[in-house]
Amino acid sequence: MAETESSGRRRGRRRQAQNVDKSHADAAFYHSVRNTLPRAEVLSQDQVETLHQTSLRVLEELGIRVLNDEARDLLADAGCEVRDEMMVHFPKDVVTELVSRAPGSMVWNGADGTTLDIGPDSLHFGPGSGCPNVTDTERGRRAGTLRDYIDFTQLQQHFDIIPFLGPSIEPQDVPIHERHLITAKVQLENSTKVPWVYARGTGQVLDSFEMIRIARDLSEEAFRQRIWTYTVINTNSPRQIDIPMAQGIIDFARWCQPTIITPFCLSGAMAPITETGSLTLSHAEAMAGIVLAQATNAGAPVIYGAFSSNVNMRSGAPVFGTPEHIRTNFGAGQLARHIGIPWRSATGTAGNAPDVQSAAETQLGLWGAVLGGANLIIHSAGWLEGGLTISYEKFIMDLEVCQTIAQVMKPVEATPEAIGFDAIAEVQPGGHFFDAQQTMNRYSDQFYEPLIRDWTNFGQWEEAGGIQTVEQAHTMWQQVLKDFEASALPEDRQAALDAFVDRRLKEGGAPPVD
């Protein structure tokens, strides 16, 4: 635990977070981006209805295997039919009724009154998450450690374009029964943003919820009344929900916290090879999870997850940023809007290095999600190897793209002054606008200020050493971490948090549930 302790101590220099260069940043803007682009569609309204009805048939006629006993009981109580081998069949009217209970929007709460709207047009970029490995250009690829976990929490806190935290790294040097305690502590001590909690059994979930209550100074009642955290539930496609995943849906619904219910339907592997086939299966599985949440607690917040892409048919491995990935995102957005629930997508890459391929694939997938109208886009920054590794440098490079897309959503000014007849009249033919009055009035903040784009000319660039983007990114993340200082928790909360974690560690933590 030395790493965590020292991380706690480093916050001796506690004061407001300082940033390497905050001129680009605009937390108020980045935390409330509205997607002003039109939604791309690949299905007619009739086809949307056909896919939806086919998903309902899958649930009713084929069923979902639910491995968790309590989940099957809850679903049976809600009107589903439980058959042999833990197969649950969902009557169409039960699905329709229970899905309609899920709220169409919600507000997530960070520390100090900060909020995130999650609703029809909201657009939030989440970090690359769930990676067992980590890489950077100095140390290379290795198993994720607590030190990396702390680093990525601080990087997420630093950059405003990331409005909520995600589990970028699996800290493999922390025992699995203690991991939830340590990762929750790092999040709460280093960030004011909404923390994540893994759904790995009720024991871990309740420990985590209690730590959030301590850090945010919330009664059980106050915790239940608003949203303070979230988790991601993956179904075991095709047509299966395992014990911890079902338990997570139940636990989060009981405490009125949102689950992002995300089938990971890869066309040709865990799902049909066609886009519409993958969408049909994914939609069915997502609705099954939503029904379980609503059967547990009517009105519980849930987010429709869809993360369908295809596989490389030569290896069966997932690939991203493909035409199939992009089109499936368009269709998933149509299905999410059809049932009126906020939806989460993701981007990604199968690339092995923070190079042009992985940058291109990640951006292609990102546009798929943005044009599909996803409200949360997880894995927006840092992922490599289909999520097996997160790269410090790619994290920074991808954020530049996220920021640019967010900035695109800003309106253009169309006042007479902006349209600029007077400015045009002021400059003679063949002249320039560098010192026009309009330019002088606006030059300091008219344009987006990038994070790491090098806009020197070739001669200057070469003379400065011919720095490639990945090296610039390396310099930036190191500087951010060097300068990082977390906002302090009030002393009494910090003491209570420390005491809670110490006690639970002595009690042996909480093993994950299989």
Next chain:
Amino acid sequence: MAETESSGRRRGRRRQAQNVDKSHADAAFYHSVRNTLPRAEVLSQDQVETLHQTSLRVLEELGIRVLNDEARDLLADAGCEVRDEMMVHFPKDVVTELVSRAPGSMVWNGADGTTLDIGPDSLHFGPGSGCPNVTDTERGRRAGTLRDYIDFTQLQQHFDIIPFLGPSIEPQDVPIHERHLITAKVQLENSTKVPWVYARGTGQVLDSFEMIRIARDLSEEAFRQRIWTYTVINTNSPRQIDIPMAQGIIDFARWCQPTIITPFCLSGAMAPITETGSLTLSHAEAMAGIVLAQATNAGAPVIYGAFSSNVNMRSGAPVFGTPEHIRTNFGAGQLARHIGIPWRSATGTAGNAPDVQSAAETQLGLWGAVLGGANLIIHSAGWLEGGLTISYEKFIMDLEVCQTIAQVMKPVEATPEAIGFDAIAEVQPGGHFFDAQQTMNRYSDQFYEPLIRDWTNFGQWEEAGGIQTVEQAHTMWQQVLKDFEASALPEDRQAALDAFVDRRLKEGGAPPVD
């Protein structure tokens, strides 16, 4: 001229072009892509009309300086008012009337009956063009040569996603008065696609037209009846059209060939610092060029060019893939559609290396043009340094992105078989679809086959040498050039082309006009 001659001789091995790997390619598809995405808009319909009216005021009240005598005469004859200092004032009703004469769509003709529709929903990716320098990872950055020019012509011919040729390289080892002859010869001998012609004076233009007529076996009349080539006209923003540019508009209009009339309005430099100000100036200048074309020959094909981005306010240099660049593209598309003329945009990058920054900027700008509904997107592949250099490797890497975006436009299948209830029923919960009947029926061609994406896993990738994308691209372009074989011109046309070029070279070529 040794280089050209040897290039001619290398085509001794004349037969149908062979490709490194044509499994990805689908010329019929890539040459007829329809943009099925919705159009992004940043202006209300009222604002579009306001910008359009302001542009008309700029033309009428402020005027455009037209340096070419014949152009001023043509404009005066059409009802414009010529004042002191070569200033031409365009009455609003004259502009409205003449712009309405321009066709709303057109067909470009390559060799052997191949055609390209250029109309409301068409989407064509053009190569990076106009670069004085060239770079590759082996030889580094250097002045462009004829050898490079030949290479890029062959690369453009090879890849179906590029449906027309562009002047990627300025071959600086070819004297300027001979360059039009040599570049036209290389294009006609190495490619069946629509060739470009630079507008650098009537002498060069007419030589080039004659060479196209020889290679395509066209009478003057047949040449005029259809479209066989194109040129790009840049205005000298703000509010000036120079002698060769105006002459190019006139020459091309007389011969019924299209000019892409493209103001290069950089916000904060040659145009107002605001997006709407840049758009207003760019729209005015484009309409001035269109009016000149229509004053020359009513109904002459023209393409509305808009290539507005912003500058780095620290250096005044153009930058690309910025939020401002993207939003301006959206607005330019609205203005082009307002006057009902096909429109051309571009992407680009200010990056100095074929690295992640330049890949990201190029793709960001590309999406701006695609979502803006551009019918032609020039500089889609290869550009670096704002067009000062073209990279062999970046050309390949960018094509992967263009191909992916084109493929996104394909419809998804929503037949019962594709939606796949039966496929879903066939696979047990927790199973997989690798050997499902639907998968077996479709696996060989369901998914896009990439050019150079490496989808091996990390271990395989590392063992194979940890190849970065740029190195893969290097291997690919070398292989394409090694295997390239042009379709032969019929012997009599080749002989006539050779004789024409020999004669014109002996006569001293044609100097460019300033």
